[in-house]
Structure formats: C-alpha cells, structure tokens
Amino acid sequence: MNSVDPTIFLILLQDGIVNGAIYALLALSLVLVFAVTRVVLIPQGEFVAYGALTYATLGAGRVPGSVFLLCALGIAACGYGFWAERRTLDLSATLRLLGETILLPAAVLVxxxxxxxxxxxxxxxxxxxxxxxxPMAPYLYRIAFQPMAEASVLVLLIAAVGVHLAMVGLGLVFFGPEGSRGDAFSGATYTLGALTVPGQALWIVGATLLIMAALALFFGLTLRGKALRATAVNRLGARLVGIPTAQSGRLAFALAGCIGALSGVLIAPLTTVYYDSGFLIGLKGFVAAIVGGLVSYPAALVAALAVGIGESFSSFYASAFKEVIVFGAIVPVLLARSLLAAPEAEEE
Amino acid sequence: MPRLPARLALAALVAIATIPAHAAEPIRVGVTVSQTGPAASLGIPQRNTVALLPTEISGREVKYILLDDASDTTKAVANTRKLIDEDKADVIIGSSVTPASLAMVDVVAEKQVPMISLGASSKIIDPPGGARVWVFKTPQNDSLMADAVADHMAKHGIKTVAFIGFNDAYGDGWLTEATRALEAKGIKLVDTERYARADTSVTGQTLKMMAAKPDAVLIAGSGTPAALPEKTLKERGYTGKIYQTHGVANADFLRVGGKDVEGTILPAGPVLVAAQLPDSNPIKPVALKYVHDYDAKYGAGSMATFGAHLYDADLLLQQAIPLALKKGEPGTPAFRSALRDALEGLHEVVLTQGVANMSPKDHNGFDQRARVMVTIQDGKWVLLH
Known part of the structure; x- marks a missing residue:
C-alpha cells in the first residue's frame, strides 16, 4: 500500500494541481492587494465563499442575501465618498460616484x-x-481601508481581520450553517490513460492560466496597470507624478474581488462550500503568498502549486496530520527568508 | 406626625405589590447552544426549538434565557457562569457540542446546578459520580449507535471496514466506539482516515481507503460535510456499502448529497422517521408532535433531529419539575438539588428520541428503543425493519 502506485500518483498530482490553481489565484490577488495598498487581505477567502454560495443559491432559483449586502455596502461607500471628497467634488466626479456606488448595485439587484x-x-x-x-471589494476598500490608507501595516491588518469576522457572520445569516454545491460548467469527463479528468477541473486550470495571462498583459501594457505597478513600487512617488493612489487601491481591490468570486464559482461544483470555508482556503493562498514575501508573483505561483500538491499527497499518506504538514512547511521557508533577506526597515 | 401614616401606607403598598411576585417566582432555564461557528447546524434548530417549549410547567411560569456560545468552549463556560450568577438559572441546557459541554461540567458542579447536555459523547456523563452527578444528556451515546452499526454490518456479511472521520472530538469519539463495536463482532478495521470539516478535497484519503478494498466504509461526520467523502467514493467508482452516523440526519445532507448518497445506511433517533414508526411504538405520538410543531413554525420538512435533543431535555424537565417543586422554591439551592434528584429518578419517560430510564449510574437512560436503522431512498429517509 505504501509503494507509490503510478495511477494513484497521477490522481493525487491532478487533485493537487486543481487545488493549487485556486490557491495560486488567491495568492496572486493577495500579492496584488498588498503591493498596492499594504493591506493583508484576510477577507479574500470570504469572496471565494460568497462567490460559491451566491452561485449555488442562484442555481437553486432563490435570491441570495448577499445581493442586499452589496446594496448596503454601496450606499455606505457612497456616503463615505461624499464626505471624504466634499471639498473637491465637481459634477462629473459626483456622477461617477453615484454611478459606481448606487446605480451599479441597484442594477445588479433588479x-x-x-x-x-x-x-x-x-x-x-x-x-x-x-x-x-x-463589487463588494472596492466598496469595502472605500469604507474600511481608504480612510486609513496611510496607517501602519499592522493597523491595516487589524482592520482586515475585522472585515473578515463581519463577513463570516453575515455569511451565516445569508447562507445558513450548512454548505451548498453549485452546478458544474461541464458534466463531461475525459479519460487519459488511467486518469479520469472531470471537465470542471479543466475549467479551473484553464481559468487560472487565462487570468494570469490577462493580469500580465494588464500590468505590462495598459496605463492603469502601470499606474498600479507604480503605486506598488512607491506610493509617495506615484502620487507626486499624479497617480491617484486611492483609485489604484480601489482597482486592486476590485481585481481581488473578481478573482476571489470567480474562484468561488469555479470550485462550487467540485466541493461543498460553507459560509466559513473561505478562511482556510484563503489561508492556504496566504501561505503561498508569504513564500514569495508578499511581493513576488512567480514565487507565489510555484508555492501555491506546492501547497496544493503537498496537501493532496499528505492527505493520502497521513490524513490526520494534513494541515500540520501544510502549515508546518511554512516555518522553514520563513526561517530561510528571514536569514537570507537583507535587513530592512520594519515600516516605511 | 402627619407624615407617618403616608409612609406606612406606602410601605404597605410596596409590601402588597411584592408579595404576589414573590409567590410566583418563575423557574429559570438557562440555555446555551452553538448558534454560530462550526456547530451552527446543530445550534440553530436547537435555538428554534426553544420557541416551541411550554412557558408554564405545573402552574409555574418558566423563563428561558437563551445564549449563543459560538461553538466555543471558553464562551460556553462564560455563558454558564453568567446564566447561573446573573440570571439565577435553576437548570442549564447545553451546549450543543461535546468539548463545550465537558468544560461546563465543573462549573455546574461548583455552583450545584443541574445541567442537561446536548452533546453526543458518552464522556460527558461517564464515568458516573464526582462532578458528573449534576450532568445529564439527551442525545444517544455514541456507543449505542456504534453497536447498531456493527450489528447491521455483521448481519449483512461485512468482514472488512474502512473508517473516515472528522479530525475533531466527533470523529475521535466515533473511532474509539467503532473500533470497540467492530472488534466485538469480529469485523476488521482495515484503514482509518481523517479529514477536516472545511476540506475541499478528500481524494487522497479515498484512494487509500479503496486500496484497502473494504466491504464497507463508515463515515463519521456531521451535517453536509459528511457528504464529501461519500461523493468522492462514488466518483472514484467505489461500489461497496457506505455507512454514515446519526450526525448527518438533516435535510441539508440530502440536498447536498443528492443521488450520490442513495442507499446510505445510518443509525438515527426514531424522530427522524417518526411517521414511519409502527403505531404500537409509544415514541411515535411524542415525536410526531415535535415534527408537526417545528414544521408548522419553520416550514414543512425543516425539522432536524438536533433540535429534538433540546425538546427532549425540556420533556425531562416537565416530568422532574413538579417533583422538585414539592421540595423547594425555584431560585433556591433546595430546589436545584431536588431537581437533580428528580431527574436522576425519572423512569420510562417517553421522549422524541427514545424512552429514558435514569439512574445514578446512567444519566442518559436510553436503550435500544432510542435508535433505528435508516436508509436513503429517492432522496428520503426510510426506516429499515
């Protein structure tokens, strides 16, 4: 039983890659958000759970409670937007704010x-x-993070934990204590030698690759993408050359929200998702992002795949210690990083 | 001088106003259940059940004080202290889960308040004596359910079993009990695997179980997370029998499991299949009344057996409180101690989940009548005879 049967090896590898692809997406958005806003986006996992459960609720023909949260967040963001920009508002800015925070959620609700x-x-x-x-993500940025965009990383982290706890609690109210599954995008399964590959797994890996390619193009070729990169490199410098950093923050959050919700929709058919599933999924993405020091995209991607595959194999060999192995593996990595890295200032 | 009569009158008035209130001292029942957190699927039907309970027992008003312990051990202990110290509870019902209930045992023993736990493990009341003289529980012991599973397996010619359970107290309790029960029947446990409630994949564990080629798989999980190993087993082409535990007995499990959980066999409390029980069964009318009341208030088919445990705790109190009232007034140590004695002496009380015979050695009191074997057919629970 302990000798590695090649079939079992391949199945475990496949399972690990599919899970790793989701962790990779989350790690990507965590790195993106941290680089631009210095927020460690703990609630990233909640976007996954909300995405999956909203999709499953719609699939059951019911109206998900999350749509009302969207409206409430939109109204709050609008109120805050008017207050924060009360001195600089002109007509076009007012219209843009109203469109972003009132019109959009209203249209989604209808x-x-x-x-x-x-x-x-x-x-x-x-x-x-x-x-x-x-859209919840940029609204949350407006409400919870933009007012203290210049605060220390620690304060932003505490705010992120607060948002996470609030979203988990609301998730229980909207979706109930039990989990749900969504309908698969493709019921097809493909046989590849001894492997049976469900169509949904191909969707996940395909979507991950597509999103990565799109992000690479966005950062490399578009003005907005370059503005995001500039903000990530140096906030003050970006501001001095006329890049609106608050807008960059909202954009980073919007991208993270999109990626999170999409990950949720993608995994909903493969597994049962609960209102509080997001944290653990997000945490594994976070482990991957940490390996890249929260700045390196390629390192985070490789680490995410390693986490997924490591998880899959440890669940075969020692299922009782699976989480211990996955999270324990981060300790030597952190140790190596802190020993090898040049000493830096704690805070900029 | 002229002011004195006025004062006297006032004092008399106050005295008159307070006397009837004192005479009708209500019975205070403190309830702490896990309405949020990982055990919310147990705690929410229990919270809902509180609204169905009678507000008067033998002419006395009963007040229920309901708190949420968020499936958290520390919070459950804090709630227990609050219920006893501030709300003057005469009896505590809760918590929904074993770890929290275990932590509450010492608190209720210190304060000398009887407690009826809704946790599943027999560790809450065993071994009897010590602090546990104050503690009762209504859910069936794991051992009773594990024996039923082993019995059924032996009768159907199953020789080897693989086990996969939650990586927590529930899975641990079941692994211990199942190991003992299976051994007694000469059935071999060929593989044990664990997984976490929030896991998104159990492919590794499933492959390993299937490599051991067991006649049957026993899954020890509660609620919808228990459907994941079963779905993965079916996906991977496993064709043997699959057993679940009574932790899955709610409508959401059927919804998430869909056609993959057809044919599953599990032990359960009789309330799950109340309508299918033979008319001669004394449990049937009691269980049917609960199902009817619950569905009438929260929608047809919404009843989960977890809420019935709290209902049963109150049925026990309805029998014990009249006896305790003869010994003391609610709110006094004499009443609480008499209530404990009355609970311990209850005999042949028909509940929704079984018939209880309490004794100093057994604070659960259930026998074989408290469990039935159930299967899933066409998306419904069906009683096996």
Missing part, C-alpha cells in the same frame, strides 16, 4: 430579482454571482 426565479442557465448565473460579489 437583475437578480428578475433572473433568480427563472433559472437563467449556468453561464448567466455564474456571471450574476460575479456581479454580486466582486
């Missing part, structure tokens, strides 16, 4: 109330789930 009962199909429901969950 769309949801109209489409939810009539089971509009998997593609529409997946897109709707994205529309409901992704």
């Amino acid at each position: 769309l949801t109330l109209w489409l939810a009962p009539q089971r509009a199909g998997i593609a529409v429901e997946a897109f709707l789930a994205l529309l409901i969950v992704a």
Whole structure:
C-alpha cells in the first residue's frame, strides 16, 4: 500500500494541481492587494465563499442575501465618498460616484430579482454571482481601508481581520450553517490513460492560466496597470507624478474581488462550500503568498502549486496530520527568508 | 406626625405589590447552544426549538434565557457562569457540542446546578459520580449507535471496514466506539482516515481507503460535510456499502448529497422517521408532535433531529419539575438539588428520541428503543425493519 502506485500518483498530482490553481489565484490577488495598498487581505477567502454560495443559491432559483449586502455596502461607500471628497467634488466626479456606488448595485439587484426565479442557465448565473460579489471589494476598500490608507501595516491588518469576522457572520445569516454545491460548467469527463479528468477541473486550470495571462498583459501594457505597478513600487512617488493612489487601491481591490468570486464559482461544483470555508482556503493562498514575501508573483505561483500538491499527497499518506504538514512547511521557508533577506526597515 | 401614616401606607403598598411576585417566582432555564461557528447546524434548530417549549410547567411560569456560545468552549463556560450568577438559572441546557459541554461540567458542579447536555459523547456523563452527578444528556451515546452499526454490518456479511472521520472530538469519539463495536463482532478495521470539516478535497484519503478494498466504509461526520467523502467514493467508482452516523440526519445532507448518497445506511433517533414508526411504538405520538410543531413554525420538512435533543431535555424537565417543586422554591439551592434528584429518578419517560430510564449510574437512560436503522431512498429517509 505504501509503494507509490503510478495511477494513484497521477490522481493525487491532478487533485493537487486543481487545488493549487485556486490557491495560486488567491495568492496572486493577495500579492496584488498588498503591493498596492499594504493591506493583508484576510477577507479574500470570504469572496471565494460568497462567490460559491451566491452561485449555488442562484442555481437553486432563490435570491441570495448577499445581493442586499452589496446594496448596503454601496450606499455606505457612497456616503463615505461624499464626505471624504466634499471639498473637491465637481459634477462629473459626483456622477461617477453615484454611478459606481448606487446605480451599479441597484442594477445588479433588479437583475437578480428578475433572473433568480427563472433559472437563467449556468453561464448567466455564474456571471450574476460575479456581479454580486466582486463589487463588494472596492466598496469595502472605500469604507474600511481608504480612510486609513496611510496607517501602519499592522493597523491595516487589524482592520482586515475585522472585515473578515463581519463577513463570516453575515455569511451565516445569508447562507445558513450548512454548505451548498453549485452546478458544474461541464458534466463531461475525459479519460487519459488511467486518469479520469472531470471537465470542471479543466475549467479551473484553464481559468487560472487565462487570468494570469490577462493580469500580465494588464500590468505590462495598459496605463492603469502601470499606474498600479507604480503605486506598488512607491506610493509617495506615484502620487507626486499624479497617480491617484486611492483609485489604484480601489482597482486592486476590485481585481481581488473578481478573482476571489470567480474562484468561488469555479470550485462550487467540485466541493461543498460553507459560509466559513473561505478562511482556510484563503489561508492556504496566504501561505503561498508569504513564500514569495508578499511581493513576488512567480514565487507565489510555484508555492501555491506546492501547497496544493503537498496537501493532496499528505492527505493520502497521513490524513490526520494534513494541515500540520501544510502549515508546518511554512516555518522553514520563513526561517530561510528571514536569514537570507537583507535587513530592512520594519515600516516605511 | 402627619407624615407617618403616608409612609406606612406606602410601605404597605410596596409590601402588597411584592408579595404576589414573590409567590410566583418563575423557574429559570438557562440555555446555551452553538448558534454560530462550526456547530451552527446543530445550534440553530436547537435555538428554534426553544420557541416551541411550554412557558408554564405545573402552574409555574418558566423563563428561558437563551445564549449563543459560538461553538466555543471558553464562551460556553462564560455563558454558564453568567446564566447561573446573573440570571439565577435553576437548570442549564447545553451546549450543543461535546468539548463545550465537558468544560461546563465543573462549573455546574461548583455552583450545584443541574445541567442537561446536548452533546453526543458518552464522556460527558461517564464515568458516573464526582462532578458528573449534576450532568445529564439527551442525545444517544455514541456507543449505542456504534453497536447498531456493527450489528447491521455483521448481519449483512461485512468482514472488512474502512473508517473516515472528522479530525475533531466527533470523529475521535466515533473511532474509539467503532473500533470497540467492530472488534466485538469480529469485523476488521482495515484503514482509518481523517479529514477536516472545511476540506475541499478528500481524494487522497479515498484512494487509500479503496486500496484497502473494504466491504464497507463508515463515515463519521456531521451535517453536509459528511457528504464529501461519500461523493468522492462514488466518483472514484467505489461500489461497496457506505455507512454514515446519526450526525448527518438533516435535510441539508440530502440536498447536498443528492443521488450520490442513495442507499446510505445510518443509525438515527426514531424522530427522524417518526411517521414511519409502527403505531404500537409509544415514541411515535411524542415525536410526531415535535415534527408537526417545528414544521408548522419553520416550514414543512425543516425539522432536524438536533433540535429534538433540546425538546427532549425540556420533556425531562416537565416530568422532574413538579417533583422538585414539592421540595423547594425555584431560585433556591433546595430546589436545584431536588431537581437533580428528580431527574436522576425519572423512569420510562417517553421522549422524541427514545424512552429514558435514569439512574445514578446512567444519566442518559436510553436503550435500544432510542435508535433505528435508516436508509436513503429517492432522496428520503426510510426506516429499515
């Protein structure tokens, strides 16, 4: 039983890569958000859980409670936006603010109330789930993080923990204590030698690759992407050359929200997701991001795959110690990093 | 001088106003259940059940003070102290889970307040004596359920079993009990695997179990997370029998499990299949009343057996409180100690989950009548005869 049967090896590897792909997406968005805003985005996992559960609720033909949270967050963000920018508001800025924070959630609400009962199909429901969950992230940035954008990393981290706890509690109210599964995008399974690959697994790996490619193009070629990179390199410098850093922060959060919600929609058919599943999934993404020092995308990607594969194999050989192995593996990495890295200032 | 009568009158008035209130001192029942956190699927139906309980027992008003312990041991202990010290509870019901209940045992013993736990493990009341003289529990002991599973396996010619359970107190309790029960029947446990409630994949564990080629797999999890190993086993083409525990007995498990959990066999309290019980069974009317009341308030088919444990705790109190009232007034140590004695002396009390015969040695009091074997057919629980 302990000799590695090649079939079992391949199945475990496949399982590990699919899980690793999700961790990679989360690690990516954690690095992105941290680089731009210095926020360690603990609630990233909640976007995954919200995305999955919203998609599953829509699939059951019901209106998810998260859409009302979106509206409430939109109104709060609007109120805060007016207060924060009360001295500089002109007509176009006012219209933009109203459009972003009132019109968008209102449109999503109407769309949801109209489409939810009539089971509009998997593609529409997946897109709707994205529309409901992704905009929450920039609203949360406006409400919780933008007012203290210059605070220390520790203060921002504490705020992130607060947002995480609030979102888990609300998740219980919206989705109930029991988990749900969504409908698969593709019911097909492909046989590859001894391997059976479910179509959904291909979707996950494909979407991960696509998102990475899109992000690389966005950062390399577009002005906004370059502005984000500039903010990440040096906030003050970016500001001095006229890059609005608050806007960069919202954009980073919006991307993270999109990626999180999409990950949720992608995994919902493969596993049962609970209102509090997000934290553990997010934590594994975080482990991967930490290995890259919260700044390196390639290191985070490799680490995410390693976490996924390590998890899969340890669940075969020593299932009782799976989490111990996965989280224990981070200790030597951190040790090596802190020994090898040049001493830096704790805070900028 | 002229002011004195006025004062006297006032004092008389106050005295008159307080006397009836004192005479009708209500019975205070402190409830701490896990309405949030990992055990919320147990705690929420229990919280819902509190609203169905009678507010009067033998002519006395009963007040329920409901707190949430968030599935957290420390919070459960703090709640217990608060319920006893501030709310003057005469009896505590809770908590929903074993670890929290275990931590509450010493507190209720110190304060000398009887407690009825809704946790599953027999460790809460065994071994009897010491601090546990104050502690009772309504859910069936794991050992009773494990014996039922082993019995069924032996009868159906199963020789080898693989076990996969939660990586927590529930899985631990079941592993201990199942190992003992299976050994007694001469069934071999060929592989044991663990997983976490929030795991997104159990492929590794499943492959390892299947490599051991067991006749049957026993899954020890509660609620919807218990569906994951079963779905993975089916995905990987496992064709043997699959057993679950009574922890899965709610409608959400059927919803998430879908067609993959058809044919699953599990032990459960009779309330799960109340309508299918033979009319001769004394449990049937009691269980049906609970199911009817719950569904009428929260929607058809919403009843989960976890709430019935709290309902049963109150049924025990309805029998014990009249006896205790003869010995003392609510709010006094005499009443609490008499209530404990009355609970311990209860005999043949019909509950929704079984028939209880308490004794100093057994603070659960259930026998074989408290469990039935159930299977899943066409997305419904079906009683096996």
